[in-house]
Amino acid sequence: MPSTAGSRLLENYRPPFDATAVRKLRESGAIVVGKTNLDEFGMGSTTEGSAYQVTANPWDLSRVPGGSSGGSAAAVSARQCMVALGSDTGGSVRQPASFCGVVGLKPTYGRVSRYGLVAYASSLDVIGCFGSSVADSGILLGAISGHDKFDATSSKRDIPDYASQFVAIDYLESKPLKGLRVGVIRETLEDGVDSEVISSVRDAVSHLEQLGCTATEVSLPSFSLGLPAYYILASSESSSNLSRYDGVRYGNQVFGDELNSLYGDSRAQGFGSEVKMRILMGTYALSAGYYDAYYKRAQQVRTIIRNSFKEALDNNDILISPAAPTVAYKIGEKKNDPLAMYAGDIMTVNVNLAGLPALVLPCGFVEGGPAGLPVGFQLIGAAFSEEKLLKIGHIFEQTLPGCSFVPPIVADE
Amino acid sequence: MALTLFKGLKSNCFRWYPSVYVARKHGVLYCSMRNAQGQTATTQEKQHTKLKASSKKESGKLEEILKNYEAVIGIETHVQLSTQTKAFCSCPYNYGAQPNTSICPICMGLPGALPVLNSKVIGYAVKLGLALNCKLSLNSKFDRKQYFYPDLPKGYQISQFDIPIATGGYLDVDLPVEFGGGHRKFGITRVDLNRAGVPLLEIVSEPDMRTGIEAAEYAAELQRLVRYLGVSNGNMQEGSLRCDVNISIRPIGQLEFGTKVEIKNLNSFSSVSRAIDFEISRQVLLHSQGQADHIVQETRLWEEGAQKTVTMRKKEGLSDYRYFPEPDLPGVTLTNEYINEIRDSLPELPEMKRRRYEKLGLSMQDVLFLTNDINVAAYFAATIATGADVKLAANWIMGDIAAYMKNEKLSIDDIKLTPKELGELIASIKAGTISGKIGKEILFELMAKGGTVEGIIKEKDLVQIVDPTEIEKIIDRVLVNNPKQLEQYRGGKTKLQGYFAGQVMKETKGKANPGLLNRILLEKLNAKS
Numbered sequence: 001m002p003s004t005a006g007s008r009l010l011e012n013y014r015p016p017f018d019a020t021a022v023r024k025l026r027e028s029g030a031i032v033v034g035k036t037n038l039d040e041f042g043m044g045s046t047t048e049g050s051a052y053q054v055t056a057n058p059w060d061l062s063r064v065p066g067g068s069s070g071g072s073a074a075a076v077s078a079r080q081c082m083v084a085l086g087s088d089t090g091g092s093v094r095q096p097a098s099f100c101g102v103v104g105l106k107p108t109y110g111r112v113s114r115y116g117l118v119a120y121a122s123s124l125d126v127i128g129c130f131g132s133s134v135a136d137s138g139i140l141l142g143a144i145s146g147h148d149k150f151d152a153t154s155s156k157r158d159i160p161d162y163a164s165q166f167v168a169i170d171y172l173e174s175k176p177l178k179g180l181r182v183g184v185i186r187e188t189l190e191d192g193v194d195s196e197v198i199s200s201v202r203d204a205v206s207h208l209e210q211l212g213c214t215a216t217e218v219s220l221p222s223f224s225l226g227l228p229a230y231y232i233l234a235s236s237e238s239s240s241n242l243s244r245y246d247g248v249r250y251g252n253q254v255f256g257d258e259l260n261s262l263y264g265d266s267r268a269q270g271f272g273s274e275v276k277m278r279i280l281m282g283t284y285a286l287s288a289g290y291y292d293a294y295y296k297r298a299q300q301v302r303t304i305i306r307n308s309f310k311e312a313l314d315n316n317d318i319l320i321s322p323a324a325p326t327v328a329y330k331i332g333e334k335k336n337d338p339l340a341m342y343a344g345d346i347m348t349v350n351v352n353l354a355g356l357p358a359l360v361l362p363c364g365f366v367e368g369g370p371a372g373l374p375v376g377f378q379l380i381g382a383a384f385s386e387e388k389l390l391k392i393g394h395i396f397e398q399t400l401p402g403c404s405f406v407p408p409i410v411a412d413e
Numbered sequence: 414m415a416l417t418l419f420k421g422l423k424s425n426c427f428r429w430y431p432s433v434y435v436a437r438k439h440g441v442l443y444c445s446m447r448n449a450q451g452q453t454a455t456t457q458e459k460q461h462t463k464l465k466a467s468s469k470k471e472s473g474k475l476e477e478i479l480k481n482y483e484a485v486i487g488i489e490t491h492v493q494l495s496t497q498t499k500a501f502c503s504c505p506y507n508y509g510a511q512p513n514t515s516i517c518p519i520c521m522g523l524p525g526a527l528p529v530l531n532s533k534v535i536g537y538a539v540k541l542g543l544a545l546n547c548k549l550s551l552n553s554k555f556d557r558k559q560y561f562y563p564d565l566p567k568g569y570q571i572s573q574f575d576i577p578i579a580t581g582g583y584l585d586v587d588l589p590v591e592f593g594g595g596h597r598k599f600g601i602t603r604v605d606l607n608r609a610g611v612p613l614l615e616i617v618s619e620p621d622m623r624t625g626i627e628a629a630e631y632a633a634e635l636q637r638l639v640r641y642l643g644v645s646n647g648n649m650q651e652g653s654l655r656c657d658v659n660i661s662i663r664p665i666g667q668l669e670f671g672t673k674v675e676i677k678n679l680n681s682f683s684s685v686s687r688a689i690d691f692e693i694s695r696q697v698l699l700h701s702q703g704q705a706d707h708i709v710q711e712t713r714l715w716e717e718g719a720q721k722t723v724t725m726r727k728k729e730g731l732s733d734y735r736y737f738p739e740p741d742l743p744g745v746t747l748t749n750e751y752i753n754e755i756r757d758s759l760p761e762l763p764e765m766k767r768r769r770y771e772k773l774g775l776s777m778q779d780v781l782f783l784t785n786d787i788n789v790a791a792y793f794a795a796t797i798a799t800g801a802d803v804k805l806a807a808n809w810i811m812g813d814i815a816a817y818m819k820n821e822k823l824s825i826d827d828i829k830l831t832p833k834e835l836g837e838l839i840a841s842i843k844a845g846t847i848s849g850k851i852g853k854e855i856l857f858e859l860m861a862k863g864g865t866v867e868g869i870i871k872e873k874d875l876v877q878i879v880d881p882t883e884i885e886k887i888i889d890r891v892l893v894n895n896p897k898q899l900e901q902y903r904g905g906k907t908k909l910q911g912y913f914a915g916q917v918m919k920e921t922k923g924k925a926n927p928g929l930l931n932r933i934l935l936e937k938l939n940a941k942s
């Protein structure tokens with residue numbers, strides 16, 4: 001099966017091996033039906049950055065599905081497949097899950113082998129799961145998790161049986177989440193976040209309280225630092241990871257008189273503008289004289305963020321935030337405003353910087369499109385606490401009243 | 414990146430599959446050394462001085478000028494490790510194999526492939542770090558060094574930048590006697606894990622060397638060390654051990670360093686030494702003629718044919734490799750237990766061996782000969798382990814055996830004489846079973862054809878005649894058969910004693926005990942006068 005990563009440079013590339021996650025799925029009996037669209041090399045939040053097609057949101061075909069793994073989210077949302085994989089470097093599974101009204105799970109860094117995943121930013125990249133239910137997402141995670149000798153950063157921790165702890169609604173106690181401490185991140189419900197999104201998330205928190213949780217507000221003062229730190233680190237690593245696409249081995253080689261022009265011209269024609277911009281940013285941030293001011297400081301911010309999450313999660317079982325500041329927006333709306341698009345990643349990038357697991361669940365609707373637009377909220381847990389997140393999520397989705405997250409184009413059939 | 418799945422995914426059919434990857438067994442090291450490759454700096458330098466001597470008259474003036482300068486020399490050495498597999502994948506690696514015959518997605522740098530460190534590499538680095546008396550970093554890490562190059566599939570090299578695995582050590586070197594001898598201690602700045610694909614260690618010295626000889630001996634000692642440790646075959650011609658030299662000169666007394674020039678393409682210890690001497694002369698001449706600004710920071714290439722260095726590339730500022738921590742590899746964490754385990758398993762190192770042999774009463778020349786080549790060292794050690802006299806064993810090895818190896822172009826592992834039989838031979842001579850002369854004959858036979866000392870003695874009936882009455886009988890016969898000579902002897906020509914002794918030896922096929930023979934012969938010769 002060709003693997004293009006949404007880039008012209010890999011237009012005819014067929015990998016000679018399966019990614020470990022895919023191999024494990026095949027070994028578990030899964031049937032792979034295809035690959036889906038994404039922003040080129042995972043760089044984007046709308047899937048408009050694909051070199052091939054623009055993917056539409058099943059809830060409103062004039063809107064983006066989110067990104068970068070927008071194709072997978074849209075496919076699950078439109079019930080074209082049971083479950084799908086995506087890659088989450090700064091929110092690329094969770095934000096499209098929110099935009100498309102499906103479940104999106106970003107595991108702890110190291111839970112799933114990255115072997116075979118086309119690298120964007122290696123220290124942040126995680127393979128994530130899409131499903132139309134928490135149960136499906138949990139089963140998918142169980143199948144792909146585990147140590148892999150081909151990925152030195154994969155964890156050797158045991159894999160819990162994620163599916164076994166799901167309790168059907170008829171067997172739930174009246175307060176099934178009694179004693180659970182929920183911290184609502186104050187900085188994620190302030191200015192710059194759509195008020196309807198805020199009220200949906202607050203409703204979700206109320207629902208959790210009805211299930212027995214104790215919810216308090218927590219402050220993560222370093223939260224806003226995550227976005228610039230993320231873009232510096234991700235761009236830096238990607239500028240290095242994309243060096244291998246030099247026109248010699250992949251893509252359409254552009255004839256050059258000398259080596260540098262061969263490299264330069266092949267890359268100039270093969271990469272899209274967003275990718276080029278990030279390579280430039282990353283190269284700049286790693287250059288002598290700028291390294292300390294950019295890359296090194298971003299690493300220091302990363303440590304601060306990791307510590308502040310650790311502290312908040314020592315006092316709370318889970319943390320809660322919106323999955324994105326808005327619901328799905330119009331195709332083309334932010335295409336010429338990259339900073340506005342980047343700002344949309346504020347809810348998710350911190351979790352990647354801290355390496356933590358997070359689950360995005362649809363929790364409500366905002367007016368728009370033919371039948372409203374789904375809103376997702378994010379549950380963040382301590383490292384390797386996927387089991388807990390899935391358990392809470394499963395109870396939440398079964399007990400949330402009056403919500404069916406099936407898009408009208410599917411429901412009407 | 415993204416992928417969709419259809420129904421058919423059932424939670425009860427998940428199985429934990431045994432991985433298809435099979436770990437390779439490590440451990441084959443090849444340290445055997447042919448004579449042609451078994452160079453030591455010492456043997457090659459002899460030739461070098463001869464070459465230089467011929468042009469001494471012309472350069473007499475230069476020699477005078479050179480006395481006013483000192484050179485500052487540091488060496489960066491790359492040692493190719495003799496692991497069975499490449500550094501970051503399980504492809505076999507052998508020197509001399511066709512390039513790209515064993516490749517996989519990892520070493521091809523295919524999208525999605527990730528490096529996994531061959532743990533053997535860490536063990537080798539720790540060994541070398543300990544052997545170089547370094548401080549080991551309990552936590553070191555890998556970094557990416559980035560540049561575009563056709564042979565670099567990923568556009569970066571995995572190396573260690575700011576936290577190398579070992580730092581701050583030293584290397585003991587004993588200079589050869591013919592160059593004035595002396596002990597030197599050269600500082601080691603760092604040992605780091607370096608380069609993708611072929612596993613390499615980089616060893617950076619302090620700028621502690623002052624002459625070509627010192628630098629060549631440093632490199633030779635490093636080669637010895639990696640061979641003793643079994644971490645590399647250390648072969649310079651193959652490029653398993655590569656030395657890049659940094660050299661600057663300054664007037665004696667000046668504290669600040671001169672402009673540093675790098676020399677590459679040094680394929681033997683003698684080229685290290687000669688390139689440095691050439692470069693010192695070149696720089697000193699420029700400096701002494703007021704052209705110090707013509708010494709520029711650059712990389713120069715040693716041209717073996719022309720015996721000179723030429724500009725390869727000028728350095729215009731420092732290259733920006735945009736180093737950053739390698740996110741695909743976790744940091745390298747060493748525990749004290751692990752380090753101690755390796756320390757306890759280290760073999761006796763050249764420096765320790767030299768000091769021990771010195772204490773056994775061997776001269777420095779003997780010590781160097783017997784320890785420079787790991788195979789010779791092992792042969793000597795095995796010989797004295799049979800109880801053979803240390804000094805005699807050394808003499809045999811350095812004398813007749815070394816000469817034979819040189820003539821026949823063999824390494825010590827190729828000769829058929831085993832250390833056990835050499836021990837036997839030495840013992841047989843000492844015990845008087847055979848004479849020294851016969852011992853020598855047997856030695857050559859054993860070296861060429863093998864066999865045992867006992868077997869040859871029996872086969873050829875070579876046991877020494879130590880019975881005085883038997884010797885006396887033979888002497889009598891010789892005297893009777895040579896009346897003329899006897900008369901001359903008794904007439905005062907006492908030199909003829911040798912003639913009679915020779916006749917007796919001829920009669921006994923050399924088996925007569927020489928001491929006994931001479932004593933009895935002298936008695937007989939003088940008795941009737």
Ligand SMILES: [Zn+2]
Nearest residue numbers: 502504517520
């Ligand atoms: Zn390989």
